[in-house]
Amino acid sequence: MTRNSLIKLAIFxxxxxxxxxxxxxxxxxxxPCKLCIxxxxxxxxxxxxxxxxxxxxxxLLPFLGMSAALTSAGIGVYHTGVEQLWxxxxxxxxxxxxxxxxxxxxxxxxxxxxxxRCDEIAWQMWGLSMASWNAVLSFALxxxxxxxxxxxx
Numbered sequence: 001m002t003r004n005s006l007i008k009l010a011i012f013x014x015x016x017x018x019x020x021x022x023x024x025x026x027x028x029x030x031x032p033c034k035l036c037i038x039x040x041x042x043x044x045x046x047x048x049x050x051x052x053x054x055x056x057x058x059x060l061l062p063f064l065g066m067s068a069a070l071t072s073a074g075i076g077v078y079h080t081g082v083e084q085l086w087x088x089x090x091x092x093x094x095x096x097x098x099x100x101x102x103x104x105x106x107x108x109x110x111x112x113x114x115x116x117r118c119d120e121i122a123w124q125m126w127g128l129s130m131a132s133w134n135a136v137l138s139f140a141l142x143x144x145x146x147x148x149x150x151x152x153x
Contacts, residue, residue, distance in 0.1 A: 003062075004054055006148035010065055011050035013141045014043040017072075017134060024130065030123060033116040034090060035079040039134050042072035046141070059149045066145030069138045076135030082119050083129050089118040 001009075021040055024030045032040075046068035053061035082089030116122075121129045128136070 001147075001151075003148050003151035006144055006151065007050050007053050007062065007065070010069070010141050010144045010148065011047055013137065013144065014046040014050070014069070017137060017141075018043045018047075021130070021134075024123065028123075031116045033118040033122075035075060035082065035118045035131065036116075039072050039075045039079065039131065039138075042068040042075070042138075046072075046145075053148075062145050062149035066142045066149060069142040069145055073135045073138035073142060076131045076133075076138060079118065079131035080129060080135060083121050083131060085119060 018040060021032070021036070025032055046065050049061055049065045049068060053065060079089070081087050123130055125133070
């Protein structure tokens with residue numbers, strides 16, 4: 001494959017992941033949590049980088065595209081860990097620790113909590129959550145970007 005073909009494939013991959021996320025949200029009724037939103041941004045950045053990289057030769061833009069894909073993959077791995085309760089996620093979207101809270105403080109925390117929690121799996125396929133699938137597919141996109149980076153035009 002040529003450099004530009006690989007870049008187009010990476011653009012398509014990020015667009016497909018974003019499209020899938022929006023489809024789950026708007027067609028499937030699964031509201032995204034904070035970490036879900038964080039995973040989307042690098043794909044949008046990768047798409048923009050890819051479009052620019054099609055017009056300009058060099059390795060910098062594919063490197064930046066790879067970095068964006070790896071960023072989304074990293075957030076996906078982190079989110080998977082939060083879902084599996086391996087570690088605590090942001091307190092704004094996880095249950096957090098309620099030890100030592102007064103009834104009033106607990107009530108304030110409950111009323112201020114967002115509706116969608118990061119530590120609950122909303123959907124999964126073959127044992128992998130959406131965050132896990134994003135991580136796996138984003139690592140694959142990073143590999144495509146790496147291949148594009150090593151190709152000449």
